[in-house]
Amino acid sequence: MNRIKLGRTGVEISAIGVGTWAHGGPKQVKGRQVGWAGQDDRLAREALVEAFESGIDHFDTADVYGDGRSERIIGSLWDRIPRDRLFLASKVGWDPGSHGHYYHPDLVSARLERSLELLGTDYLDLYYLHHCDFGPDDSRLPAVLEVLDRARQAGKFRFLGLSDWDSSKVLRIGPTVDPDVVQVYRNVIDDQYRTSGLAAWVGERNLGAVFFSALKHGVLLGKYEQPTTFEAGDMRNQIGEFQDPEALERFSACRRAVEERFAGHREPVLQALSGALLTGGGAAGQECVLVGLRNPKQARAAARLGAPLSSAEAEWVRAIYRGESAPDAGGAADTAAGSVDSAGSD
Numbered sequence: 001m002n003r004i005k006l007g008r009t010g011v012e013i014s015a016i017g018v019g020t021w022a023h024g025g026p027k028q029v030k031g032r033q034v035g036w037a038g039q040d041d042r043l044a045r046e047a048l049v050e051a052f053e054s055g056i057d058h059f060d061t062a063d064v065y066g067d068g069r070s071e072r073i074i075g076s077l078w079d080r081i082p083r084d085r086l087f088l089a090s091k092v093g094w095d096p097g098s099h100g101h102y103y104h105p106d107l108v109s110a111r112l113e114r115s116l117e118l119l120g121t122d123y124l125d126l127y128y129l130h131h132c133d134f135g136p137d138d139s140r141l142p143a144v145l146e147v148l149d150r151a152r153q154a155g156k157f158r159f160l161g162l163s164d165w166d167s168s169k170v171l172r173i174g175p176t177v178d179p180d181v182v183q184v185y186r187n188v189i190d191d192q193y194r195t196s197g198l199a200a201w202v203g204e205r206n207l208g209a210v211f212f213s214a215l216k217h218g219v220l221l222g223k224y225e226q227p228t229t230f231e232a233g234d235m236r237n238q239i240g241e242f243q244d245p246e247a248l249e250r251f252s253a254c255r256r257a258v259e260e261r262f263a264g265h266r267e268p269v270l271q272a273l274s275g276a277l278l279t280g281g282g283a284a285g286q287e288c289v290l291v292g293l294r295n296p297k298q299a300r301a302a303a304r305l306g307a308p309l310s311s312a313e314a315e316w317v318r319a320i321y322r323g324e325s326a327p328d329a330g331g332a333a334d335t336a337a338g339s340v341d342s343a344g345s346d
C-alpha cells in the first residue's frame with residue numbers, strides 16, 4: 001500500500017482510506033434516503049480489521065452515519081486495532097438535532113463529545129465540518145470556529161477538515177475556515193475538484209485532500225447489468241445511474257475495457273477508478289482516496305490499490321467513462337506504476 005503525506009498535517013497515511021458511511025445502515029430523513037441497505041455489523045468489523053492489517057490506516061466516519069452506528073463499530077475494535085496507529089476522522093454538520101440548525105455551537109460541541117464517546121477514544125485525528133452551509137452570509141461560521149478552536153486546544157482533535165459534495169463551496173469558504181484537509185466528491189466522471197480551482201488552492205496551501213465516492217457508490221464498477229432498486233433507506237435509490245440502462249451498459253463496457261488494459265493488476269477496475277485520482281489532481285502525493293468497504297473481501301481488494309496511474313492512463317480512463325472515446329481496450333497494459341500489481345494473494 002502506497003503512502004502519502006497529508007499536506008501540512010505532516011502525517012503519513014495510506015493512499016487508500018476506508019469509508020464507513022454504509023456501516024450506518026439504511027436511514028431516511030424527511031423522506032430522503034440517506035443510508036445504505038444490507039449492512040452487516042459483523043462483516044463491517046471484519047472489513048475494518050482486514051483493511052488495517054493490510055496496511056490501510058485511515059478510517060473515515062461521521063456522527064450521522066446511522067446516528068452513531070458506524071462510529072460505534074469502529075469504537076468496538078480497539079482490542080484488535082491499536083488506536084495510536086490509526087488515523088481516525090469523523091464529521092459534524094448533517095443533523096440539526098433540536099437546535100434548528102446543523103451548526104449551532106452547542107450542538108457541534110455536544111456532537112464532538114458524542115463522537116468521542118461512541119468511538120471510544122479521547123481524540124480524533126481529523127474533525128470535519130461536513131458541509132459548507134453556514135446560514136445566511138455564513139453567519140453561523142464564527143461561533144462554530146470558536147467552539148472548534150477551544151476543542152482543538154483541549155486536545156479533542158488534531159486537525160481541522162472541511163468537506164462538501166460541491167468543491168466550489170469548499171473553495172469559497174476555505175480561506176475563512178483555513179482547514180488542514182479538505183474532503184470532496186471526486187471520481188473519473190466528475191472532476192469538479194480540478195475544474196473549480198480547488199485542486200490548485202489545495203496545492204498552493206499545502207493542504208491534504210481526501211476524495212469520496214470514487215466508485216460512485218459502486219455503480220462505476222460496472223457490476224450492475226440491470227437497473228437496480230435497493231431496500232428503503234438506501235441512498236443509491238436516488239442515484240440516477242443505478243436505474244439508467246444506458247449508463248449501466250456504458251459502465252459494463254468500461255469494466256471490460258479496463259480489465260483488458262490493466263490485465264496485469266489483480267483489481268483492474270478498482271485500480272483504474274482510484275489510481276486515476278491519485279495522478280496529481282493538483283497536489284500529488286498529498287491526496288488520498290476513500291473506498292467504502294463492507295466486508296473483508298472488499299478490504300482485501302482495496303489493499304491492492306494505492307498506486308497512481310500514469311497521466312496517459314488516467315486520461316484514457318476518464319475519457320471512456322465519460323463516453324468521450326470508445327471503450328476499446330486501448331492497447332496492451334503498459335508498465336506505469338498503476339499497472340503493476342505488487343500485492344500478495346488472498
Ligand SMILES: NC(=O)c1ccc[n+]([C@@H]2O[C@H](COP(=O)([O-])OP(=O)(O)OC[C@H]3O[C@@H](n4cnc5c(N)ncnc54)[C@H](OP(=O)(O)O)[C@@H]3O)[C@@H](O)[C@H]2O)c1
Pocket residue numbers: 018019020021022038060061130163164165183184211212213214215216217218221223270290291292293294297298301302
Ligand atoms: N464528506 C462527505 O460528505 C461524504 C459523502 C459521501 C461519502 N463520504 C465518505 O466516503 C466514503 C466512500 O464513498 P461512498 O460511500 O460514496 O462509496 P464508494 O467508495 O464510491 O463505493 C463504495 C461501495 O462500492 C462497493 N464496493 C467497494 N469495494 C468493492 C469491491 N471490491 N467489489 C465490489 N463492490 C465494491 C460497496 O458496495 P456494495 O458491496 O453494496 O456494492 C461499497 O459500499 C464513505 O463511506 C464516507 O466515509 C463522505
